[in-house]
Amino acid sequence: MTSTLSKSLSSLNSVAMGDKKANLVLKNCNLISVYTRESIPKTEISILGDRVAYVGPDASHTVNQKTAVIDVKGKYVCPGFADPHTHIDQFVLPSEIAKKSLLCGVTSLFSDPIDIVSIAGYKGFQEFLKLGENLPIRIFQVVPGGLPVDRKFSNSKTLSLSQEKTAIKNSNVLGLGEVFSWTKVTLRDSKTMKSLAAMLDNGCIINGHTAGASGKKLNAYVSSGILSCHEPTNFDQVLERLRLGMWIMIREGSIRRDLKEIIPKILSHNTYLNRLMFCSDGLDPLDIIKYGHIDHCIREAIKLGLEPIDAITMASKNCFDYYNLGKDLGGIAPGKLADIIIFNDLKSVKPSKVFVGGKLVVSNGSIVAPIKKRVIPSWIKNTVKLKKFSSKDFEIISKKKKIMVNTIFMQTEIITKLGSVELETSDGKVLASNDKDVWKVAAFDRIHGTQNHVVGFLENFGGNIGGFASTWSFHENDLIVIGSNDFDMALAANTLRKTQGGLVVVKSGKIHASLPLQLAGIISTDPFKKVSSNFEKINNFIIDSGCKFSRPHLIPLFLPFLALPSIRILSRGIVDVKKRSYINPIN
Numbered sequence: 001m002t003s004t005l006s007k008s009l010s011s012l013n014s015v016a017m018g019d020k021k022a023n024l025v026l027k028n029c030n031l032i033s034v035y036t037r038e039s040i041p042k043t044e045i046s047i048l049g050d051r052v053a054y055v056g057p058d059a060s061h062t063v064n065q066k067t068a069v070i071d072v073k074g075k076y077v078c079p080g081f082a083d084p085h086t087h088i089d090q091f092v093l094p095s096e097i098a099k100k101s102l103l104c105g106v107t108s109l110f111s112d113p114i115d116i117v118s119i120a121g122y123k124g125f126q127e128f129l130k131l132g133e134n135l136p137i138r139i140f141q142v143v144p145g146g147l148p149v150d151r152k153f154s155n156s157k158t159l160s161l162s163q164e165k166t167a168i169k170n171s172n173v174l175g176l177g178e179v180f181s182w183t184k185v186t187l188r189d190s191k192t193m194k195s196l197a198a199m200l201d202n203g204c205i206i207n208g209h210t211a212g213a214s215g216k217k218l219n220a221y222v223s224s225g226i227l228s229c230h231e232p233t234n235f236d237q238v239l240e241r242l243r244l245g246m247w248i249m250i251r252e253g254s255i256r257r258d259l260k261e262i263i264p265k266i267l268s269h270n271t272y273l274n275r276l277m278f279c280s281d282g283l284d285p286l287d288i289i290k291y292g293h294i295d296h297c298i299r300e301a302i303k304l305g306l307e308p309i310d311a312i313t314m315a316s317k318n319c320f321d322y323y324n325l326g327k328d329l330g331g332i333a334p335g336k337l338a339d340i341i342i343f344n345d346l347k348s349v350k351p352s353k354v355f356v357g358g359k360l361v362v363s364n365g366s367i368v369a370p371i372k373k374r375v376i377p378s379w380i381k382n383t384v385k386l387k388k389f390s391s392k393d394f395e396i397i398s399k400k401k402k403i404m405v406n407t408i409f410m411q412t413e414i415i416t417k418l419g420s421v422e423l424e425t426s427d428g429k430v431l432a433s434n435d436k437d438v439w440k441v442a443a444f445d446r447i448h449g450t451q452n453h454v455v456g457f458l459e460n461f462g463g464n465i466g467g468f469a470s471t472w473s474f475h476e477n478d479l480i481v482i483g484s485n486d487f488d489m490a491l492a493a494n495t496l497r498k499t500q501g502g503l504v505v506v507k508s509g510k511i512h513a514s515l516p517l518q519l520a521g522i523i524s525t526d527p528f529k530k531v532s533s534n535f536e537k538i539n540n541f542i543i544d545s546g547c548k549f550s551r552p553h554l555i556p557l558f559l560p561f562l563a564l565p566s567i568r569i570l571s572r573g574i575v576d577v578k579k580r581s582y583i584n585p586i587n
């Protein structure tokens with residue numbers, strides 16, 4: 001999709017001089033220059049192929065009868081936006097996310113396919129790269145940099161060092177993704193250090209993730225060549241990292257929203273903006289509909305007092321400068337790839353037209369570029385390797401009438417702590433208790449086809465459902481089942497076995513909501529609208545049944561996530577993350 005500048009040198013030069021004519025000229029542009037922090041009215045832009053050849057007050061020397069000339073009528077014209085850290089191996093296919101992003105003016109996505117790699121390894125990485133090719137949006141990738149979080153407990157797949165070295169030979173693979181288990185860096189884990197060295201030797205970038213790191217640990221991390229972080233939640237963390245030479249991606253997405261906290265302090269401290277970007281870190285379908293994408297970050301930052309040109313620069317030029325792509329992308333200038341947005345006003349920042357590589361992809365709020373659906377191989381749609389479930393698979397046996405159990409106590413959808421409660425038994429089986437807000441929770445290894453599984457207890461969930469199952473869980477991808485009774489839990493699990501992945505809610509022997517995720521159990525092959533509707537129904541049903549949290553889908557997603565405190569459930573057992581030991585569900 002992308003040309004190299006060296007191949008176009010002569011022809012671009014000729015158009016700029018008027019010796020050759022442009023394919024497309026945009027005239028009467030109010031050009032937002034990310035290079036000079038000004039908007040320049042009555043600018044004309046000449047494009048040949050996928051690149052800009054001329055920018056100035058009069059492009060008439062580049063026009064003949066074959067040149068398409070569009071009068072922009074004084075509207076704003078700026079470079080396409082980028083999301084410098086996102087996860088697009090979630091919910092919908094890249095072709096579906098491409099449409100939504102382009103409508104928001106986002107022409108480049110920097111994807112970290114950590115979920116697909118954790119399920120399908122290098123083969124999955126290669127397949128996912130293909131899914132992002134030949135779309136009318138630029139998708140850059142990184143090799144996931146955080147897997148596995150803890151080798152003692154984790155089953156997640158990852159790339160070997162030699163696979164990483166092969167992967168970065170692809171020009172769309174820019175380096176290593178968020179190295180989120182940062183203690184592997186400060187403890188100089190052998191494989192991690194070799195990966196970092198390979199990236200540096202090949203001129204690749206390494207994305208960081210330094211939640212909780214400071215002082216000497218942060219210094220050690222930065223000295224290892226990791227130069228960005230999207231984890232700061234306040235200005236002090238931003239400043240400490242900027243002072244150490246890092247770049248900051250201010251996160252505004254479905255996992256966290258940090259703009260409101262950080263932007264006002266950046267303004268009051270008159271902080272240098274050149275190393276600041278916005279990123280989403282992944283968006284769920286409802287958030288894209290409700291907020292938008294990077295366009296939302298620009299609108300919010302402007303509302304918080306940032307100069308519009310600065311917000312646009314953070315959303316474009318700074319991202320490409322960070323990824324060493326500034327010679328090709330990030331601004332509208334001769335030689336640059338023609339990724340261009342046209343919009344009416346700085347309040348809504350709603351693109352009326354979007355060009356990617358000189359081709360019109362959005363016009364009047366609609367996608368006008370063809371988007372082909374790729375054939376997905378069957379192997380990646382068959383990842384739930386589990387035998388048929390029965391109620392027995394969810395039983396916890398005890399001879400006592402009453403028994404003390406350890407629980408995973410939900411503090412938020414994401415953070416847990418160890419709990420303890422007394423439960424009753426019936427016919428030798430320990431029962432969940434709606435009154436005590438204690439539910440059963442189970443994890444099964446669906447990826448490797450082992451019989452590994454564990455059943456425990458979940459406290460403070462609140463939702464009076466029969467069974468809630470999900471195949472999408474960071475980064476173990478175990479089948480997680482939460483529920484009040486063994487029969488409904490088995491039905492929920494069997495439903496996902498049949499659909500080969502997704503989320504499902506069961507109550508009283510009936511399926512009430514389901515979101516099939518057919519591709520690797522994490523991505524739906526359905527259109528965006530259907531996915532967002534199914535996603536909304538799942539969460540609403542659980543919330544309406546009394547769940548204490550507003551985003552219940554995050555609960556099975558984070559329950560096995562070893563990078564967060566404090567009690568996690570994986571198919572190999574229930575883990576105390578800090579003590580790095582297993583816990584028995586019953587005492």
Ligand SMILES: [Fe+2]
Pocket residue numbers: 085086087112178281
């Ligand atoms: Fe991330």
